[in-house]
Amino acid sequence: MAVRHFSLVCCWWVVFLPAVFLPATPLSAAEPAAKHALLIGCTDYPRLDDFFQLEGPVNDVALMRQVLIESYGFTAESGRMVTLAASEDAMHQPTRANIQREFESLARRVQAGDEVLILMGGHGSQQPDNDPENPMDAEPDGLDEVFLPCDVGPWDGKAGMIENAIVDDQLRQWLSALVAKQASVCIIMDACHSGSGVRGSDAERSRQVPPGQLVPKALLDSVRESSSEDDASDSLFDGPGDLVAIYAAQPHETTPEKKLPLTADPDARKYYGLLSFTLCDLLSNTNRKLTYNELIQEVQSRYVAMGRRSPTPLIEGSNRDRIVMGKESFPERSRIRLSIQSDDEGTINSGALQGVTKGSIYRITAPLDDAGRSNKDTSGFVQVTEVDMTSATVVPVAYDESPKVSLADVQQRSVCELVFRDLGDRRLGVAVDSFDDSGTAIAESLHQRLTQLASELDSELVEVVTDPQDAQWLIRYNEGEVRLVPGAGIATGDESSVFVSHGVRSDWPELMREDLRRIARATNLLRLTGDNAETDRGGLIGLSIKTFDEENNEIQWQSAGRVLKEGQQIKVRLQHFGRENVDVTLLYVDNAYGITCLYPNPGESNRLRTGDSQSIRLRINAETVGLESLVAIVVKSDGQPVDYSVLEQPSLERASAELSRDVNRGGVGLFETPLGRLCKTSLYGVGASRGVTREAEQNYRVSVMSWKIEP
Known part of the structure; x- marks a missing residue:
């Protein structure tokens, strides 16, 4: 937890509007609001x-x-x-x-x-x-x-x-x-x-x-x-x-x-x-x-x-x-429809804006009848090969013991239902920048030397890419230092986001390897919060996360976001309002990309029943500086309580050893669940899980709450 230091460069547009309203024509009953x-x-x-x-x-x-x-x-x-x-x-x-x-x-x-x-x-x-x-x-x-x-x-x-x-x-x-x-x-x-x-x-x-x-x-x-x-x-x-x-x-x-x-x-x-x-x-x-x-x-x-x-x-x-x-009400979303282009290719009327991802698989069912009903019998499966903004190209694929079908045997305007969401490559993209902080090009010989050394950084969690525009982090030479800089840049006051290794020397990649591994693990944990953000679980899983100050006043989102002060004592309250019992893990991601478990404590049950609440008290300190986040992993209960506190461990070996010591913390089978396999790939680079089935996705939720800390 950290203090973030910055100074305002200017005041934004302060809009003072007159307190006296001009006469307005009232709406009649026949004139709805436009x-x-x-x-x-x-x-x-x-x-x-x-x-x-x-x-x-x-x-x-x-x-x-x-x-x-x-x-x-x-x-x-x-x-x-x-x-x-x-x-x-x-x-x-x-x-x-x-x-x-x-x-x-x-x-x-x-x-x-x-x-x-x-x-x-x-x-x-x-x-x-x-x-x-x-x-x-x-x-x-x-x-x-x-x-x-x-x-x-x-x-x-x-x-x-x-x-x-x-x-x-x-x-x-x-x-x-x-x-x-x-x-x-x-x-x-x-x-x-x-x-x-x-x-x-x-x-x-x-x-x-x-x-x-x-x-x-x-x-x-x-x-x-x-x-x-x-x-x-x-x-x-x-x-x-x-x-x-x-x-x-x-x-x-x-x-x-x-x-x-x-x-x-x-x-x-x-x-x-x-x-x-x-x-x-x-x-x-x-x-x-x-x-x-x-x-x-x-x-x-x-x-x-x-x-x-x-x-x-x-x-x-x-x-x-x-x-x-x-807008108070939201009708059921339009069905995804299949338009057949040939025997082996079609398009669906949803794309990246609707959350479609390359590699995802959809079940084909018959078109809606005149009454708007759909025959649920499966006609086959298609997989997404190309994604545009509002449409996607699909091809037939064998899936779930069903053979690949020809689209010649499928009706136009058939309904498509997501069964497997592909979440893509989890590796952190890193590239050598050709420019320094000021935008001045570095010497070509220096760039080649950095590129040669950077090739040693490729790992199960990190991918060295050629084009800086494809990178999430940049390796940049600036004033005699080799630095890791976010590809999105850094706002004034958040310079602690830069990871520095001094000089261009042969052990430079080794100095950065652990930094990149830590960054990749925390980044992928946060990425999980967006992967299933729009999943509709029909009220089965529901968790409210709120923060309160010492006087028990809720800490609201203000103009500058959610802001906490150094030394402040806060209370994080978890309230379960869903219909199913759930197991909850609360992890803290600090600005230096460290992961710490806040709940549950070792040996503590993390199961919440409908209506249950749990409070965790924290004191804010200045060990790190910048934007920090709470990540809640909520899983529908099934058998022994399961928690993901082992994700704070820096390696899969240490996480597995922790699990084997305490079956109540998830047991050795934790990483064999759909979410566990995804975490194993995302945070440790082990396994080949790139996604999750729609059915499994209904059984968990990963959400985030972020804040800034000021002195």
């Missing part, structure tokens, strides 16, 4: 350098539009769905004038009770505060945050601002007009303004233009010298009205766009904003109602499962506990 969306994606910046051109925002807009229409009842009719993105139509380019026109048009159309969703994807930046004396617009660092439309220009000295930039003050006015009409508004800002840190791989592009690229350096230096951040407000949104603001990152962090989804074939991936894609993924796959606060916590959990340490999404607003877009 849904409106304004989706803005700034991809091309003709007046900025090539380095600052983006690819993702136009894809964010298209994906969000699809999710809103298919899953949330939005419609493109009557001008209620407006998109401003790369377009041949000048009226729909994301210019400042067009953005302002659509905000003002939206304010005229909305009525009380309407749902409004706004997405703004593109670059952010900063400029000197143009109204420093206004107490309602305090900028302690002396800088306004700005969003950059596609026609942004250079610094305009006469106007005292970046040409065409949208300042936070202006956005505040546009939002005020919507909230004043008593509409329920959610704005998503997939941009960042001032974050910094250690560079990651070129697979990710930051959605930020540093202020120095647009504002004269002398002016920025003058503003910074005369300002103080000591008086920075803790609140990033503090206005009345029904508005929720979601930001891609904390003030000291950057937010990326990258090629996603990772489960799709490389050629099928496109650039998306990390926040926009993750939100769309969650919104299109959830089968339960979520509040906005819960949604952002789910986003953070997805990031952790991806092995990311940053960014931490930020949420503000007076009504964060409102149900996302007012």
Whole structure:
């Protein structure tokens, strides 16, 4: 458990909305609340350098539009769905004038009770505060945050601002007009303004233009010298009205766009904003109602499962506990259908966005009849060979003692049901970087030497790859040191994420081998939390994890995430609300990738019956620094209590020895269960388990809760 040290580089957009509402026309019984969306994606910046051109925002807009229409009842009719993105139509380019026109048009159309969703994807930046004396617009660092439309220009000295930039003050006015009409508004800002840190791989592009690229350096230096951040407000949104603001990152962090989804074939991936894609993924796959606060916590959990340490999404607003877009009920998901292309190949109407993975196997049953019923008789099985965003290619396969069939004998539009989920290669990808922290190329001879030494790192848990864009971690030479750096980079204040071996010497791989093994084990444990996150267990397994302070107040997710203090005593409470008895293991993953068992203690039963609760008390200390996580492994009870506390052991040999000493800790057969085999492969690199059957998946759940610790 750790303390995380960082300083805020700037204050995010503080949105103060007027307390007095304008008159609004009440809804009649015949007029249900309407849904409106304004989706803005700034991809091309003709007046900025090539380095600052983006690819993702136009894809964010298209994906969000699809999710809103298919899953949330939005419609493109009557001008209620407006998109401003790369377009041949000048009226729909994301210019400042067009953005302002659509905000003002939206304010005229909305009525009380309407749902409004706004997405703004593109670059952010900063400029000197143009109204420093206004107490309602305090900028302690002396800088306004700005969003950059596609026609942004250079610094305009006469106007005292970046040409065409949208300042936070202006956005505040546009939002005020919507909230004043008593509409329920959610704005998503997939941009960042001032974050910094250690560079990651070129697979990710930051959605930020540093202020120095647009504002004269002398002016920025003058503003910074005369300002103080000591008086920075803790609140990033503090206005009345029904508005929720979601930001891609904390003030000291950057937010990326990258090629996603990772489960799709490389050629099928496109650039998306990390926040926009993750939100769309969650919104299109959830089968339960979520509040906005819960949604952002789910986003953070997805990031952790991806092995990311940053960014931490930020949420503000007076009504964060409102149900996302007012959706209270979720009908049964559409069936997966098979379209036959030939005797030995077909496609299904689900892809990476719906959780389909290459290698997964589906059972084929007859098409639905006129009454919507399906004949459950199995016609055969197909396996996924290629995955696109919303579709996948499948081929017949023998499975479960059933022979391979010809699709010529299968009906078009047959129903496909998942029976085996392939979770892919569990090894940690590592590559030698050709550049140092500043982006300067290292000498070719040095790169060759590092590559030669790195080849010794290949193991059952680590794969040395050629392209840094395919790596989760980078081996980087910087100022005489060989370093291990996360491929996603490091936010300011989290420099402890760098693992250092001094000098380029022959024993360098040996120094890093154990670091990589520890990183791989913890990363794969966290990855398990995302592998079965969307499994519907019909209420059989249900575990609530909550944290409380010394006064027994629940520690809630705040703007900066869930934050704990050094020396603080907390209580973690496990509450079982499912219909079946379960065995629970609680593991702690610290920022140095250590794994420690918190529950159960040796010899303690970890079985919880329906309604049971268990509390664990912790004191936060500063042994490690950064983002840390609780991982709960919940297994449906069957026979003797089973716990996975042995996963804290660094090797399979030590874990097996621990098991053999105490049958109540899972016994020697623990690693022979479906989840146990998956853990054995993921954390120890032993065995060939790449996935789990759908039936076995119903019997366990792996979930995560993360927090940051401050001094």
